[in-house]
Amino acid sequence: MMRADDALLGALRALVSALDALGKPAMIIGGIAVIARGVPRQTIDIDATVAAADLDLDEVLATLAARHITPRIENAWPSPASVRCCCSATTPRARLSR
Numbered sequence: 001m002m003r004a005d006d007a008l009l010g011a012l013r014a015l016v017s018a019l020d021a022l023g024k025p026a027m028i029i030g031g032i033a034v035i036a037r038g039v040p041r042q043t044i045d046i047d048a049t050v051a052a053a054d055l056d057l058d059e060v061l062a063t064l065a066a067r068h069i070t071p072r073i074e075n076a077w078p079s080p081a082s083v084r085c086c087c088s089a090t091t092p093r094a095r096l097s098r
Contacts, residue, residue, distance in 0.1 A: 008046075014067040015046050021063050025051040045072060 012032070019026040028036070031043025050060065064070075 011046055011069075014069060015048055018063045018067045018069060019048060019050065022050060022060060024055060 012028075015028070026048055027033075028046065028048050030045070030047030031041055032046050034041055035043070
């Protein structure tokens with residue numbers, strides 16, 4: 001059985017790998033960033049942002065998908081005109097335990 005810490009670290013590694021592969025300025029934001037600053041809080045996802053200047057959205061989506069980072073919300077993939085994308089590093093699903 002996978003521990004919650006292992007699942008979180010695996011998801012974080014996958015996202016950092018994807019962001020590095022894109023070669024664009026990017027950062028982890030949201031709850032994980034708050035936790036990294038020392039503020040305890042509960043979160044169920046990892047949020048990130050990527051600089052949008054000359055960003056190829058198809059490349060971003062392919063890079064995320066190659067690392068099993070998938071939408072948390074059905075039909076969440078944006079249209080090319082969209083500037084936001086809602087994804088979560090949750091595949092393959094891990095059974096979490098404390």
